[in-house]
């Protein structure tokens with residue numbers, strides 16, 4: 001089959017697809033951009049995908065983040081344009097870009113525009129899956145589900161981009177389960193081969209994906225799902241995998257690698273993988289995870305189907321997607337050409353103010369939001385785990401209803417807070433990037449990002465914790481004046497400047513008192529983590545003496561007259577030895 005022809009031809013002949021989409025509304029409207037073929041039936045629905053040429057030196061951001069005390073590097077791995085063979089580029093991954101024009105209805109949203117017109121019962125999915133989908137309360141498919149299901153059922157590798165909160169999890173799980181349901185399974189096999197492997201960048205997300213999988217597996221009684229995510233002893237997960245046979249495994253990369261190396265028989269079970277999913281694919285393929293992912297991919301069969309999903313797919317990720325996918329993969333982009341990657345129903349603002357005002361501003365914004373919306377549910381994203389802890393402690397002192405989640409918390413505490421936040425209203429979750437991607441907390445009313453996010457993608461994913469399933473939401477990015485440059489990376493998004501609120505002196509005193517009450521240890525850890533984060537930032541970390549000066553501003557914002565001393569070996573690791581303004585201990 002000629003690449004790119006998939007759906008047009010499939011409609012003409014392939015039985016799976018013909019069965020999958022019998023209704024005219026669901027004849028997916030495609031274009032073969034390369035040859036300029038546009039189906040007349042669908043021209044209104046589809047935009048011609050403008051695939052960016054690999055321009056000049058493309059760069060993949062490498063992130064290796066460790067909070068507090070360990071240096072953090074954002075170095076860039078350069079993929080040279082001339083390293084990409086032109087012809088090879090041309091046959092790779094055909095782009096299918098779908099507009100979001102045909103929706104209507106309500107379904108939990110303001111205008112329901114994340115839903116397509118196609119109902120699940122119009123598709124050729126098994127009765128068992130259909131029953132489960134109905135029980136889950138899903139009637140119509142979302143745009144991304146409608147766009148990807150037939151192609152995945154056809155056996156193609158898929159790289160899919162769709163906005164946050166638009167049902168990507170079901171989009172990969174449902175067809176993958178359909179594929180699995182056709183394989184022979186023995187009901188009581190203790191350690192069956194793992195047929196579906198889903199990789200996620202965080203533990204919370206892995207748990208959530210497993211919950212969604214269990215919903216869809218409700219009537220597929222011979223299929224089981226397990227999670228391996230770390231945070232507990234390896235032996236505990238080994239026992240659990242033995243006690244509960246599973247053909248579907250949802251995992252974080254580090255822990256999966258641990259099992260590969262240390263769990264007897266595990267690598268043999270992975271030889272059964274038929275479908276591999278990389279959820280938040282761009283994150284999993286960046287340098288923070290790449291090695292583990294490559295190792296994992298080397299341990300599973302080459303003959304498999306691979307599905308990569310994310311709300312952000314930078315061009316660099318497309319260029320390295322061959323690490324995981326076959327050359328003739330399909331790139332399905334449900335973000336209309338010219339449309340923003342963020343949701344129009346989420347209002348985005350930014351404020352620029354000196355660091356020493358940030359706690360007062362946060363307090364003011366939160367008080368107002370809480371007063372305006374009794375059902376408030378806020379996430380505040382901070383730069384590192386230790387800064388998250390500090391902000392949570394300050395805001396708790398101010399009698400706000402605060403919960404805290406980050407990588408330095410025990411897994412049981414993380415799970416408890418995550419479950420509570422999912423179910424509750426009237427709560428403020430202060431979080432590091434462990435909640436930035438994929439996590440589906442319903443009805444978040446406001447997302448605040450304090451300090452610059454790691455990159456544009458992270459900004460979009462964090463913001464995407466609100467405005468899910470077509471609902472409204474608000475986003476605020478709070479920056480110091482020297483962080484303003486970040487706005488240049490998101491200038492195509494509709495972010496408008498908000499006025500910095502004037503804080504009256506009694507509130508300022510209240511906030512200062514709250515800051516004073518926070519333990520010195522928390523401030524020292526936050527200072528060190530803050531320094532590590534900005535030191536690794538390409539723009540801010542370039543000038544070390546300026547960095548030391550800014551770090552002093554941060555320590556002053558915590559009410560410290562003198563910046564805390566940092567262990568010499570840590571300064572050395574950060575490459576900050578003998579920088580004037582930094583004290584070593």
Ligand SMILES: Nc1ncnc2c1ncn2[C@@H]1O[C@H](COP(=O)(O)OP(=O)(O)OP(=O)(O)O)[C@@H](O)[C@H]1O
Nearest residue numbers: 138140141142164165166167168169170311438440
């Ligand atoms: N067809 C559907 N109809 C109604 N709701 C759906 C449908 N499919 C998924 N959902 C719900 O939509 C919500 C968002 O789905 P999901 O978390 O998969 O989004 P996502 O696109 O993966 O988001 P992110 O980019 O943040 O990872 C979930 O609560 C899910 O249960």
